Amino acid sequence: MELQDIDLNLLVVFNELLRQRRVSAVAGTLGISQPAISNALNRLRKILGNELFIRTSKGMIPTPFAETLAEPIGYALGTIHNTLNAPSTFDPASSTRAFTVAMTDIGEIYFLPALMEKLAKVAPGVTTSTVRNQADTLRDEMEKGQVDLGVGFLPDLKTGFFQRRLFRQRYVCIFRKGHPVAKTGMSLKAFSEAEHVSIIAEGTGHGMVDSAIQRAGVGRHIRLRVPHFVAVGHILQTTDLIAVVPEAYAMKTLAPFGLEAVACPVKIPDIVINVLWHARNHREPSNQWLRQLIFEAFSR
Known part of the structure; x- marks a missing residue:
């Protein structure tokens, strides 16, 4: 044909x-x-x-x-x-472009404060909306142009997508100050005997945490399961539960909720946080501008 x-x-x-x-x-x-x-x-x-x-x-x-x-x-x-x-150029200072960026609640906690401060200075007319970056729906939304960028750990988005690495991330254990494990240390035995809150984060790559712990043959007592990270700080603040979380989330959570972080005694692979975009937007000027702004602000 x-x-x-x-x-x-x-x-x-x-x-x-x-x-x-x-x-x-x-x-x-x-x-x-x-x-x-x-x-x-x-x-x-x-x-x-x-x-x-x-x-x-x-x-x-x-x-x-x-x-x-x-x-x-x-x-x-x-x-x-x-x-x-598409226009041949993009002028952020005068633009009223509305962007949609996919990220988890961790991403909102970690990226949005600094990103919104930056946008207010260089692109005051630009508006931003966030949606959850669940890979099972995000692919279609980005293919259709409904979502401009994805930011986070999204290992399933490959064919038809470009990506640029922002930083590598390890997992740590967090718990409240004064927790018994703060005195004894986070040994493998203490980790296994503690009560845990498990974060499902369905549709993202974070589900591999449970799989890695199971493959290591380490048993643990899961007292609570939640679908996202946003409530974890509040929960740990007043309980003896512990959680395994990405270090970027821990660093934003320790001071506000009176928590401590230690290395996880179970070997969990590091993850890579990327900014991703669909091939349809590869040469689109406003998309190029936003992903470069994010890269310059957060890459390390």
Whole structure:
């Protein structure tokens, strides 16, 4: 098949159906009638020799073949759109650009205070929103241009993404000042006998902590499981629980909550904190500017 054999508008309809899954919604977005959407889909089915979408009670569900086309077509359309619409330069001082950055609650605690202070000085009109950087949904959101950058430990984002390392991070044990283990020391025996709070952080790479401890054959008494890090400082402050956390989070938490940090007696691999972006935004000026700003502010 040659490019002249296919109408680009058919791919636009295909891409919107993948995103919205309903003919009526796509018709509203593109400003054309529902019969026109159905006609475009029928034409594309004939050209590609595949049903592409199956009508169900939950909407139009893509076939396996359609799913294999999703990423390359979305990327190609995004590249065309950005090329036609992106300005050749970006002026942060006058811009009112709204950025969306994916990061965990640790990222918000560690990065946002300094980042917002920097933006207030060099880009006062720029606004920023954060979303959770769960790899299972983040890939689609970045492919569609809904998220500009991801910051954190995201080892599953590889194909179609660029990344730049900010710093390497180790895991440490934290607990309240006056905790019994502060006197005895954090030996492997003390670690195993202590009561723990385990942070799940689903969808990020931090789940490997539990796996590493299990592989080491170390048992531990998990008294509490929480889905994120934000409450850990409050919990440790008034209990004898301990937690295994990235050192960057520990450094921001010790003083406010009266905690101490020590090396973890179980060998847990260091992690690499990156700034990541989708290939569709690789040459987009405002995206280039923001990721360079983050790199200069936080790389070490």
